[in-house]
Amino acid sequence: MNIVGRNIPHDSARGHVTGESIYVDDMPPLRGELIVDFFWSPVAHGRIRSLNLDRAREVDGVVALLTYRDLHCNLFGPIIEDEILLAEDKVTFIGQPVVIIAAESRDAIKAAKKAIEIDVEELEPIFTIDQAKQKKEFIGPTRHIRRGDADRAIAEAEHVIEGTWINGGQDHFYLESQAAIAVPGEFDQLVIHSSTQNPSEVQHVVAHVIGVPINQVTVVTKRMGGAFGGKECQATHPAAIAGIVAHTTKRPARVVYSKDDDMCVTGGRHPFQNDYKVGFSSDGVITGLKAELYSDGGAYADLSTAVMARAMTHIDNAYYLPNADITGIVCRTNYPPNTAFRGFGGPQGVATIENILEEIATFLGIDAFDVRRRNLYGTDERNTTPYGEIVNNNHLPRIFDELEQRADYRNRVDAVKQFNATSKSELRGIACTAVKFGISFNTKFLNQANALVNIYLDGSVQVSTGATEMGQGVNTKIAQLVADELRVPLERVIVMVTSTEKNNNTSATAASSAADLNGGAAVDACQRLRARLDDVASRHGDLPWEKLVKAAYHERVPLGERGHYATPRIDWDWTSGSGHPFLYYTMGTSCSEVLIDRFTGEMKVLRSDVLMDIGRPINPGVDRGQLTGAFVQGMGWLTTEDLRYTSAGELLSHSPTTYKIPNINDLPEVFNVDWIDVENPVNVAGSKAVGEPPLLMAISVWCAVKHALGFVSNGDIAKLKVPASCEEILARLTAYARTAVER
Ligand code: LUZ
Ligand code: MOS
Numbered sequence: 001m002n003i004v005g006r007n008i009p010h011d012s013a014r015g016h017v018t019g020e021s022i023y024v025d026d027m028p029p030l031r032g033e034l035i036v037d038f039f040w041s042p043v044a045h046g047r048i049r050s051l052n053l054d055r056a057r058e059v060d061g062v063v064a065l066l067t068y069r070d071l072h073c074n075l076f077g078p079i080i081e082d083e084i085l086l087a088e089d090k091v092t093f094i095g096q097p098v099v100i101i102a103a104e105s106r107d108a109i110k111a112a113k114k115a116i117e118i119d120v121e122e123l124e125p126i127f128t129i130d131q132a133k134q135k136k137e138f139i140g141p142t143r144h145i146r147r148g149d150a151d152r153a154i155a156e157a158e159h160v161i162e163g164t165w166i167n168g169g170q171d172h173f174y175l176e177s178q179a180a181i182a183v184p185g186e187f188d189q190l191v192i193h194s195s196t197q198n199p200s201e202v203q204h205v206v207a208h209v210i211g212v213p214i215n216q217v218t219v220v221t222k223r224m225g226g227a228f229g230g231k232e233c234q235a236t237h238p239a240a241i242a243g244i245v246a247h248t249t250k251r252p253a254r255v256v257y258s259k260d261d262d263m264c265v266t267g268g269r270h271p272f273q274n275d276y277k278v279g280f281s282s283d284g285v286i287t288g289l290k291a292e293l294y295s296d297g298g299a300y301a302d303l304s305t306a307v308m309a310r311a312m313t314h315i316d317n318a319y320y321l322p323n324a325d326i327t328g329i330v331c332r333t334n335y336p337p338n339t340a341f342r343g344f345g346g347p348q349g350v351a352t353i354e355n356i357l358e359e360i361a362t363f364l365g366i367d368a369f370d371v372r373r374r375n376l377y378g379t380d381e382r383n384t385t386p387y388g389e390i391v392n393n394n395h396l397p398r399i400f401d402e403l404e405q406r407a408d409y410r411n412r413v414d415a416v417k418q419f420n421a422t423s424k425s426e427l428r429g430i431a432c433t434a435v436k437f438g439i440s441f442n443t444k445f446l447n448q449a450n451a452l453v454n455i456y457l458d459g460s461v462q463v464s465t466g467a468t469e470m471g472q473g474v475n476t477k478i479a480q481l482v483a484d485e486l487r488v489p490l491e492r493v494i495v496m497v498t499s500t501e502k503n504n505n506t507s508a509t510a511a512s513s514a515a516d517l518n519g520g521a522a523v524d525a526c527q528r529l530r531a532r533l534d535d536v537a538s539r540h541g542d543l544p545w546e547k548l549v550k551a552a553y554h555e556r557v558p559l560g561e562r563g564h565y566a567t568p569r570i571d572w573d574w575t576s577g578s579g580h581p582f583l584y585y586t587m588g589t590s591c592s593e594v595l596i597d598r599f600t601g602e603m604k605v606l607r608s609d610v611l612m613d614i615g616r617p618i619n620p621g622v623d624r625g626q627l628t629g630a631f632v633q634g635m636g637w638l639t640t641e642d643l644r645y646t647s648a649g650e651l652l653s654h655s656p657t658t659y660k661i662p663n664i665n666d667l668p669e670v671f672n673v674d675w676i677d678v679e680n681p682v683n684v685a686g687s688k689a690v691g692e693p694p695l696l697m698a699i700s701v702w703c704a705v706k707h708a709l710g711f712v713s714n715g716d717i718a719k720l721k722v723p724a725s726c727e728e729i730l731a732r733l734t735a736y737a738r739t740a741v742e743r
């Protein structure tokens with residue numbers, strides 16, 4: 001009967017295709033509903049000299065204009081309370097909300113925005129990590145992870161390379177923009193329909209800004225049209241804005257960002273600028289790494305310190321670093337606060353060391369696959385991370401060797417060399433990279449979940465958890481787990497809308513762990529229900545499920561249960577920069593080959609092979625979707641998605657016409673996605689988390705571009721930024737052609 005492990009269709013598959021799936025803005029307007037938007041700061045850094053709303057108040061159809069003075073509390077923040085919902089005397093990024101506008105129509109909102117008179121004295125902005133470093137504008141403490149003596153290891157090393165690895169940001173580009181509807185109830189009560197990964201945080205912040213106890217606010221999330229981390233913290237703002245309007249006017253209020261506005265006012269993936277110095281032996285084995293990681297946190301802390309922590313605990317990636325000295329500093333700039341984005345700092349850490357390994361290979365003239373293989377974490381020795389966690393169940397050596405075979409790596413490297421020696425118009429490159437992604441929130445208390453399972457008298461079952469469905473299939477996985485645990489057909493089980501009324505104090509659907517945590521909680525509830533039902537069955541003989549449920553009811557046996565799950569074993573201590581932060585690691589390898597046009601810099605991925613250890617998938621089809629989609633999203637970050645700003649800090653690339661996400665034509669021409677068949681002994685149903693880790697597999701594409709450039713860089717180590725856009729590649733090709741002529 002096992003339903004876990006089968007390719008069950010996504011529970012919204014039909015609804016998405018027919019259009020029956022309901023998103024926030026699909027909900028019909030309620031009687032008296034107001035449309036809500038906000039007037040935002042036109043400058044990146046300044047002091048508000050005056051704000052005059054008199055003319056805007058007179059605009060026909062404008063119902064309310066609210067400023068920070070109308071809030072009970074303006075200050076919030078998920079880790080550090082440094083963020084204000086509405087600007088007070090200062091503005092710190094373009095897009096920062098200043099005035100909430102509630103109106104009867106979009107036209108009225110437009111007119112009101114024009115009628116608002118603001119006078120801002122401009123202050124000197126910070127737009128780069130270098131400027132922030134110079135002015136010492138940092139967010140949170142400087143942090144360290146240290147093992148051994150990196151300085152000495154580097155001083156004594158046979159070879160040393162130094163450099164700086166730089167990446168740009170990335171917009172989440174969820175198809176459904178940020179959205180919320182707030183519906184006032186009796187007295188102070190409010191119901192918020194929110195497109196959020198984090199209903200409990202929305203609930204807390206809404207209650208906080210309007211000044212009511214948390215129990216007065218209910219947050220409901222049916223689904224999201226994508227989120228990718230962008231709705232882990234930043235769905236809070238539209239929900240709070242709708243909430244304050246509903247609370248003040250006693251009318252329902254709807255906030256739905258346009259795509260362009262969403263791209264302008266929300267933050268994205270953190271740009272990083274990582275300085276590194278690495279010592280290594282003549283056979284390419286790293287003896288010491290010193291790295292200083294700097295991220296662009298934007299104007300407020302948001303999750304930046306946790307993102308930095310993940311970058312710092314992922315710079316080792318799949319490789320053993322006997323001596324390591326890792327420093328992490330978050331810079332404060334005048335951009336929208338950067339936030340969680342699929343990978344959460346992991347990609348920036350991992351890409352840094354993959355870049356280093358690529359450079360070591362070029363420097364020594366050794367094949368980069370061999371360099372990586374020699375540095376890989378071992379299974380019995382060389383298996384402790386710089387922060388002290390042992391890499392258990394390490395299948396990396398196995399998947400590395402299997403990928404080498406499956407991708408026909410050796411023959412293809414030779415073919416690439418031959419091709420580049422003869423072609424005058426094109427260039428090829430190939431690279432294999434790895435990922436070892438730590439699973440668990442790096443904040444210990446977030447690693448818990450609760451679930452509510454109700455059995456009804458006809459034998460049908462409802463499950464509610466704090467997990468939110470953003471297309472990733474968490475509902476389907478939880479339904480499968482529940483069906484198996486109760487031993488009922490899948491058709492008897494549905495997963496209900498996520499609501500803070502049923503599941504309280506929940507963690508964000510994030511860190512790839514929603515199915516692990518909420519699935520674990522649902523299984524816990526089901527096990528207790530099943531034990532009670534087995535007890536009833538022992539008195540009645542073999543009853544069919546429906547009759548068993550009725551018998552239990554007549555015997556007054558409770559048919560509802562709440563489960564809880566708390567991740568065992570994990571721990572972390574920042575004073576020593578060490579601990580056991582992750583329950584386990586999801587791992588993988590990938591090999592990509594690219595083709596570059598030497599005259600235009602245009603790049604095409606010819607082939608990518610991905611081979612991972614994702615445990616025993618609860619739903620292989622859903623997981624295949626995650627592996628494929630994450631890889632392509634990673635490719636976007638690494639090769640095409642380029643956020644461009646004016647010199648005043650205004651985002652220029654705020655729509656798909658100027659911001660290039662991958663489309664179907666950008667997929668690798670040959671794309672093999674697979675996993676090995678091994679069970680994860682420490683997680684629900686032997687599965688592993690898959691949401692974020694495969695995004696990092698796309699780093700093989702970027703490394704392949706770097707490999708290709710190495711053929712024309714005149715013996716130098718080729719430099720390359722993220723994104724390796726057409727423009728970036730062409731700039732490198734042109735520079736190398738010039739130095740070739742000069743030499
Ligand atoms: N959110 C968070 C995350 O608060 N902590 C994490 O470690 C994390 N990791 C990935 C994505 N979101
Ligand atoms: Mo996330 S980056 O919301 O797991």
